[in-house]
Amino acid sequence: MRYQRPRGTQDILPDQMPEWLLAENTFRRLCHSFGYGEIRTPIFEDTDLFVRSVGEDTDIVSKEMYTFEDRGGRSLTLRPEGTAPVVRAFIEDNLQGPDRERIVKLCYIAPIFRYDRPQAGRYRQHHQAGVEALGSMAPGLDAEVIHLAMTLYTALGITKVSLLINSVGCPVCRPVYVVKLREFLAGSREELCDDCRRRYETNTLRVLDCKVESCRRLTDGAPKQVDELCDECAEHFAAVQEHLKVLGIGFELQPRIVRGLDYYTKTAFEFVSTGLGSQDAIGGGGRYDGLVEQCGGPPTPAVGLGIGLERVLLARRALGQAASQEPREGVFVVAVGDEAWLPAFALSGELRAAGITADLDYRRRSLRAQMRHADAAGFRWAAILGEEELAKGTVALRDLASGEQQELNRGDLVAHCRNADG
RNA sequence: GUGGGCGUAGCUCAACGGCCAGAGCACCGGACUGUGGCUCCGGGGGUUGGGGGUUCGAGUCCCCUCGCCCACCCCA
Incomplete structure (x- = not known):
């Protein structure tokens, strides 16, 4: 019996290393120039960290985590996303220090694990380059992390990228929206699937991403969060767009993006590229103003970004970008x-x-x-x-x-x- | 998780159920005895993903399994 690498994983071989190093080094250089310091966190964390931050009802937590028990009986989980571990370190290592207004800007390149059905551009272990800016509500920071990603794509020769943005509201306006949504669904409650009847009570927003065809039909005409933002969120969203325009970054409003993680507030965004088939998101992120506090830290607004390196490399190749040829040496x-x-x-x-x-x-x-x-x-x-x-x-x-x-x-x-x- | 396609040399791919599974590229050697790229000639390479079955005979048909891929879904 010959051994095979586990399903959905890949070996990165020496002849692929030049393009990996190009992507990683370009990202590190950009982070440095944008003022982000690199951090490395453990490859696994307490399971509870992810359950509570990402959200119990999300796909990631409910069916995609690599969770195991160690010999001491602790439940640990291989990092399924990049933000929660950084937030944990931010709190635990007191990175903000005594100045509660201080903005802490961190970046990382890390393997990410999700139990999912493999496909081109979708792996059970993939790598994300990410940044997190903690400590400020400034809409300029939302635009900054988007700018950083855009600059990386450009530097790597990925020309065909669209930016989709949305606002998912905050603890003030989301409950108002949830009430509206519940009112909208109340009449047809009995027609929802079993899961959605439960979600209706516990986490109504999740009904919006149910896969069951009948549920999807029922939510088609549902009210949209963007139309129900409170003044603060609406103002913030407008300001983010203003900052993007000043940077010359084009975008498209997309009311249905990033519902995969519960912690997002206000800004949510996604980058899509062409030539990648259905796995076309090469980056995404958003604001998570409540997460630090929810994880036991002081109230700290924050915004972050994740870039899928495998997909970035696929996008480069789809656009015919060869790995730069090494000059003759030695x-x-x-x-x-x-x-x-x-x-x-x-x-x-x-x-x-x-x-x-x-x-x-x-x-x-x-x-x-x-x-x-x-x-x-x-x-x-x-x-x-x-x-x-x-x-x-x-x-x-x-x-x-x-x-x-x-x-x-x-x-x-x-x-x-x-x-x-x- | 649902539905489907595909696994043959290092790579890209051929081979009606029938002779020893082939080609191009790559690799190695020679022509060129101390000089690379071009050309020509020659050569080594295969558990046909793995296991079982049908058959006189299986790369080809059937079953199981592993993997990759496509769509849905999800996301990066």
Whole structure:
């Protein structure tokens, strides 16, 4: 029986690493320039953290979490989303300090686990790059995290991205809306599915994303949250849009997005790209003004963002963005004949110790084979060491791009290669 | 979770139920005995995802299983 990787997971192989590093490094660079500090939290947390923050009735909690009991009987869960762990750390590690007005800006790149049916762009382990800005209600911050994501997409060559935004209200206006929704559904209550009859009582909003066809029909004409916002939320939403316009970011109002996590308040947004089939959301997020307090911290408004890296890479490829080609680099040391082996080995060691990329052919193949490999593997130079060079204490250095070849004293090779860089 | 499609060489794919499962690319070697890319010639590579069944005979048909993919759904 041969082992297979678990369903819905993937190995990221060396030849895929360049595009991963490009995405990760670009994200880190952007976060730095936007003023976000990187944080790493554990890959698992108390199950309860996610149940209480994400919401018991959400798909994520009710059927997608990797939950297990450790040997001490604790219930732990593999991180199914990025925000709750950061919020937990924000509180536990007292990142805000004594200044309650202080804005704490954090970013992370982390694996995320959800038990879901795999599909292209949907995995049981995927990676998210995210940011969280905690401590302020300023609508400019909503626009800032959106701007950061947009800038990342642009930098990575993902040109066809649409931004969908919505406002899901707050503890003031949501209950008002919920009442309206209940009134709307009250008459047809008996026609709802079993789950929805329960949801109607406990978490009415969830009726809106029931999958049962009959329930969907019943909610089609339901009132919309955006139309029922309180003054504060309406004002905030307008201000966010104003800030986006100032940044030159186009958007589309979409009244039905982000209902997957209970903690969102006010702004909710999503980025969709073309060419990805049905898994087309390459990023999303929103404001969660009540979450920190709900997790046991001081009342702290916040806004955050998550970007699915696998989907970002898929979107790049769909748009024909090749992984940037590495420039020719380093020295392939070619040993001709047995006599030359040890000196060649020593020479490669010297180069490596000096920080210069170097390799040689442990199979001791023909000169031709070694030259072919040096070229195919993308080396900048071939340093040839044979009988002649051994006798003279030299090395023949061939530039593989131009074909120019010169003879150097062996002791000058490191300095020569180093000077040629740049 | 529901419905469907597909698994053959490292990769992309051929092969009516019938001879030793092939091709292109890649890889290796040679032509070129100390010089890469181009060309030509040659070569190595396969548990046909796995298991069972039908059949004189299975890559091909049937069942089970694993995986990938598509739509729904969900989201990143």
